[in-house]
Amino acid sequence: MATIHDVAKYAGISIATVSRALNKPEMVNAETLERVMHAARKLNYFKNDAKLQNVKNNKVSLGVIFPHITSYYFGELYSGISRAAQQHNIDLVLYELRNENISKQGLEEAFAFSKRHMVDGILLARNVPTAYDEAFERLDIPVALLLGTHESAKLPAFKVDDIRASFDAVSFLVSRGHRQIGMISLPPTDQMSDIVSRLRGFKQALDFYQLPFDEASVAYGNLRFDDGYSAMKELLASREKTGITAVFTVADEVAIGAMRCIQDAGLSVPEDISVIGFGNLSIANISTPKLTTVEQPFGNIGEEGVKYMAKVLSNPDHVEKGNFYLPYKIIERESVTERRALR
């Protein structure tokens, strides 16, 4: 069991200073405080502190760091996390990343929050570039990724294999007779992104089935309904040239926007153009027509993340790295049908 002496020794700071840092933090400078807190955490000093223990009531807490609380998938992922957390008697502490993109500063704020709230582990729903590794090392709390991956694969990541799932979505359209297939994708960026890798799966499938790839068959936009609507408008404008009869979209909300655009142009889904989504969010079931889509098992992804964390927290030597792919499947509803001649 670590004492204040151990903390002082580890931090290379006098006992008096450590005591001051712990009891009157406003009297020490930020760097010293950081060193002391790091040592205290490293040595599990706080676990011995009955008063903190009492307040926390011995319950393990897991931080959940999430962008886009308003997105449709948040609730589905969170309820998987929540279900598993209840089973493992773990408290959850949610933090919303406010920027669309996970800036380093945004992440540091999330980590500071997590430390203030004494979480024992963190589930982060985001891709993590290698450039951020140092921030994770300083954090010194175990982290698992959900939906995203770590560029240098040093963190465990729970997700579906986006490339394979996209390949299979295109195969599904091919199996329905479609040969001219369009895609609505996120714009490719420098930063590695799983959603962008869906475009790779799309291209691989065209290649595999020896179908033509035409730049005009791919439109780019963000992930909301309106983005899908405008991207589809572009695809319709070049339709005489491309002859597309089906569209693969990177997200359900985009697919629903695209369907609406097709309908507003006086065409019908799926008779004139079939549309397949990605996600299987609950909105897929309330659109007209109901959306055929690739199911991402959000609930299971959340559960697996919590289960992994429960293992790590009961045995800190248990560390796993790399991507853990969960199974996906295609949910067939009403938005894809057999190809028919272009009208």
Added chain:
Amino acid sequence: MATIHDVAKYAGISIATVSRALNKPEMVNAETLERVMHAARKLNYFKNDAKLQNVKNNKVSLGVIFPHITSYYFGELYSGISRAAQQHNIDLVLYELRNENISKQGLEEAFAFSKRHMVDGILLARNVPTAYDEAFERLDIPVALLLGTHESAKLPAFKVDDIRASFDAVSFLVSRGHRQIGMISLPPTDQMSDIVSRLRGFKQALDFYQLPFDEASVAYGNLRFDDGYSAMKELLASREKTGITAVFTVADEVAIGAMRCIQDAGLSVPEDISVIGFGNLSIANISTPKLTTVEQPFGNIGEEGVKYMAKVLSNPDHVEKGNFYLPYKIIERESVTERRALR
């Protein structure tokens, strides 16, 4: 500034026992622990505890207790709360109520979580019956309600006036020439519920416009898409008798289910039957047709709750009670049109 002596005096317990309760809680019985913690909280004892202060870094935390994380409105309410919390430099700590209905036990668990995580105030998104008053008194942390109300009106509640808003939704249909108006409602229950009070607003409006109320024009169900679908099926079955040309629904998701049911029956929205929703969730904008609906200002409701709490926390004598109604408005899209003859 409270000392351990003050806590002992307030609790009527010896200093040694208080010290034991604070430092080795496992050595005292639950009742004693409860008394000590109550006294310590009451006297702000923990505020003097540098170690806790340090961990919390002087930041105020607000607990957010919420049912239905997966519901479409959660994100919209939470992002309003989150925006205001950031402005006031407040940390949020979310807790999901897992039962559809706020059982007393569920609430007690949420309160225990809030205490473990040392929140300074609580925003609760729920109706609270008088029978729960005692639990709130024991809680001893200020609470404000969002969307719901307190039956005995002892807690501040931020919401729209559901009766008036429903009255206005019906008025809107009347202004478009509709005279036979149906409703899809939550089943009336003993427990007071704001959503149920939308049925009262509906009836008051029929009364005001001297329109007939026919039991067969009201169907009951829960708040999801499928519930709206089946309720609409009932309304269609009795349509020859009731002659309804428009339907007021208690929630957007219900409205979208109802629209789909109408379409599946070979009728069209709004030409054959107009539909108006309640909420103005983001799904209202992605349905076909886009949904005309009563806007509940979820974001503002969240912000007002946080602002109130910031006031209370900076001045504990500042207490307000009762309902604070926020403005709503009708958002006109595509699902309501002028009445035409029954076909």
